[in-house]
Amino acid sequence: MPSNERRKQILKGLYDGVVAFDEDSVVEFSKAAIGEGVDAYDALMKGLAVGMEKVGELYASREYFVPELLLCADALYAGLDILRPHVKGGGSEESGKKIVLGVVEGDVHDIGKNLVKVMFDAAGWEVYDLGNDVPLDRFVEEQQKTNADVVGISALMTTSMLAMPRVTKMIKTRNPNVAVMLGGAPITREIATSYGADGYADNAGEAVEEAGKMVQMIQKGETAHN
Amino acid sequence: MKCGDPFDALLNHQKPQRVPLYHFIFGFCARNVGYPVASIYNDPLKSFNAQLLTFEQYGIDGGPDFGYASYGGWEFGGEIEFPSSEWQQAPSHGKFVVNSEEDLLQLRLPDVRKAGMLPLAMEFSRLQDKSGTPISVVLGGNFTIAGNICPVGTLCRWMIKRSEAAHRLLRLATDHIVEVVRLWTETFGAERVIPNIWEPLAANDIISAKHFEGFVFPYLREASEEMLAMGVKHIHYHICGEQNLNLPFWAQLPMGDPGLVSFGHQVDLHTAIRYFGDRCIIIGNLDPAVIQNGASQQVYELCRQCIEKAKHAARGFMLMSGCEVPPMAPPYNVYMMKKAIDEFGWYN
Numbered sequence: 001m002p003s004n005e006r007r008k009q010i011l012k013g014l015y016d017g018v019v020a021f022d023e024d025s026v027v028e029f030s031k032a033a034i035g036e037g038v039d040a041y042d043a044l045m046k047g048l049a050v051g052m053e054k055v056g057e058l059y060a061s062r063e064y065f066v067p068e069l070l071l072c073a074d075a076l077y078a079g080l081d082i083l084r085p086h087v088k089g090g091g092s093e094e095s096g097k098k099i100v101l102g103v104v105e106g107d108v109h110d111i112g113k114n115l116v117k118v119m120f121d122a123a124g125w126e127v128y129d130l131g132n133d134v135p136l137d138r139f140v141e142e143q144q145k146t147n148a149d150v151v152g153i154s155a156l157m158t159t160s161m162l163a164m165p166r167v168t169k170m171i172k173t174r175n176p177n178v179a180v181m182l183g184g185a186p187i188t189r190e191i192a193t194s195y196g197a198d199g200y201a202d203n204a205g206e207a208v209e210e211a212g213k214m215v216q217m218i219q220k221g222e223t224a225h226n
Numbered sequence: 227m228k229c230g231d232p233f234d235a236l237l238n239h240q241k242p243q244r245v246p247l248y249h250f251i252f253g254f255c256a257r258n259v260g261y262p263v264a265s266i267y268n269d270p271l272k273s274f275n276a277q278l279l280t281f282e283q284y285g286i287d288g289g290p291d292f293g294y295a296s297y298g299g300w301e302f303g304g305e306i307e308f309p310s311s312e313w314q315q316a317p318s319h320g321k322f323v324v325n326s327e328e329d330l331l332q333l334r335l336p337d338v339r340k341a342g343m344l345p346l347a348m349e350f351s352r353l354q355d356k357s358g359t360p361i362s363v364v365l366g367g368n369f370t371i372a373g374n375i376c377p378v379g380t381l382c383r384w385m386i387k388r389s390e391a392a393h394r395l396l397r398l399a400t401d402h403i404v405e406v407v408r409l410w411t412e413t414f415g416a417e418r419v420i421p422n423i424w425e426p427l428a429a430n431d432i433i434s435a436k437h438f439e440g441f442v443f444p445y446l447r448e449a450s451e452e453m454l455a456m457g458v459k460h461i462h463y464h465i466c467g468e469q470n471l472n473l474p475f476w477a478q479l480p481m482g483d484p485g486l487v488s489f490g491h492q493v494d495l496h497t498a499i500r501y502f503g504d505r506c507i508i509i510g511n512l513d514p515a516v517i518q519n520g521a522s523q524q525v526y527e528l529c530r531q532c533i534e535k536a537k538h539a540a541r542g543f544m545l546m547s548g549c550e551v552p553p554m555a556p557p558y559n560v561y562m563m564k565k566a567i568d569e570f571g572w573y574n
Contacts, residue, residue, distance in 0.1 A: 158552035162313065
């Protein structure tokens with residue numbers, strides 16, 4: 001076991017590496033964590049994930065933009081690849097939560113969805129990414145197959161957004177207890193609500209928090225519409 | 227062009243009788259006359275006719291255009307998919323031609339007489355020529371073309387980690403823009419051609435002002451200067467999406483006299499006038515989501531606000547949807563634009 005000071009140094013190294021999109025540094029500290037006996041789950045959640053949370057804040061405050069975020073994500077995944085095989089169990093609040101993500105049928109614009117995926121990966125959710133131009137049935141099938149708590153659907157185009165109320169209804173009809181979250185440039189909270197969704201995220205940084213709230217509401221038997 | 231066309235008046239430094247209603251309406255036109263949406267992008271004759279008929283019906287000024295935001299990928303050797311399903315709006319990427327730096331090293335400028343959609347665009351411009359409407363050529367900006375040649379995520383990573391690769395791609399995109407406009411000016415005469423450059427990928431939803439300054443602005447300026455040196459009188463830049471942080475750079479760009487500059491709803495028209503009003507016609511900026519999802523009264527009110535904000539801009543104002551009018555927008559909502567101009571758009 002490393003000393004408390006060394007453990008803190010490794011966690012800070014992971015945090016700093018993600019924030020500074022320094023992939024080499026993240027790899028180095030991830031290997032150090034495993035080699036020196038830092039709990040892999042701790043390294044992941046208290047190093048990488050906290051770093052990515054900070055990145056989300058920097059993105060929301062417009063200090064970081066997509067290029068920086070993508071490189072932070074690369075650093076994050078480099079660390080996850082090393083740490084994940086050593087994680088023995090859950091333990092965090094987010095552990096065990098699942099989300100299905102995809103860009104709705106007719107739309108190939110997936111940058112936003114990919115950023116959202118990064119934030120959920122970092123927060124410890126199990127993410128089932130269906131990609132872009134996803135047929136509406138696939139969202140329903142994948143939610144049922146994985147028993148996901150949340151389905152997140154994005155659209156950039158004003159035409160493809162029209163598929164959102166339909167797919168939301170399809171998902172809810174099959175499983176009223178799953179939360180549906182919508183996002184993408186033409187979507188607002190008002191539109192998401194009018195489409196029957198339970199939640200909306202304005203950006204990737206907000207999506208995890210919103211999903212957490214939605215799951216709590218569903219568990220309490222509340223929806224955005226009552 | 228129609229006699230007394232208010233768009234023509236603005237280009238010629240005259241005050242029109244009313245605010246012109248400018249077009250950013252493609253798939254809607256196809257649906258309006260019973261054609262598939264794809265025909266607006268891959269069938270020049272149908273596209274031209276569908277737009278002309280719809281312009282007549284909805285009181286839209288100016289002339290039809292031919293193009294789409296995914297421009298560049300097909301022209302450099304990638305693949306494009308035309309809209310074919312209920313939910314598709316415009317052409318989208320099928321396959322990118324550049325996915326690695328090795329691919330980029332192999333990339334060459336395409337022959338602008340044969341590449342991708344350009345032969346179709348040329349056919350369309352011959353129809354413009356024949357009918358006397360303005361001759362436009364719709365292209366992506368250098369950054370948007372680059373982001374259509376390779377995945378935009380790759381371009382973003384290169385800007386930080388492999389800047390020479392990003393610059394190589396942007397160099398090719400810029401040279402391509404200039405070559406296309408040169409072909410159009412040689413074919414139709416420079417004074418008749420209005421290049422129409424869309425730059426959605428440089429929005430601040432994606433890149434910072436710092437990256438815009440380093441990777442977008444120098445190439446846009448170079449292309450603008452070259453186009454104007456050819457004798458082009460007006461360039462239309464569509465500053466698509468959330469670009470407020472980029473405006474100080476856009477404002478330094480030569481766009482002709484007057485230039486034409488259009489905005490999405492994310493840029494306030496007062497802000498647009500402050501940056502561009504002394505030398506450009508201001509165009510915009512209705513939120514297309516409201517045109518599609520809002521009540522007709524809401525669209526009408528939005529039009530009124532736009533007109534009243536911008537109708538007295540020094541070089542003129544044209545009302546336009548800030549991005550493409552959604553193909554499935556309620557027709558009555560689309561009509562609200564003309565109705566609002568009839569009510570609020572007259573001068574004196």
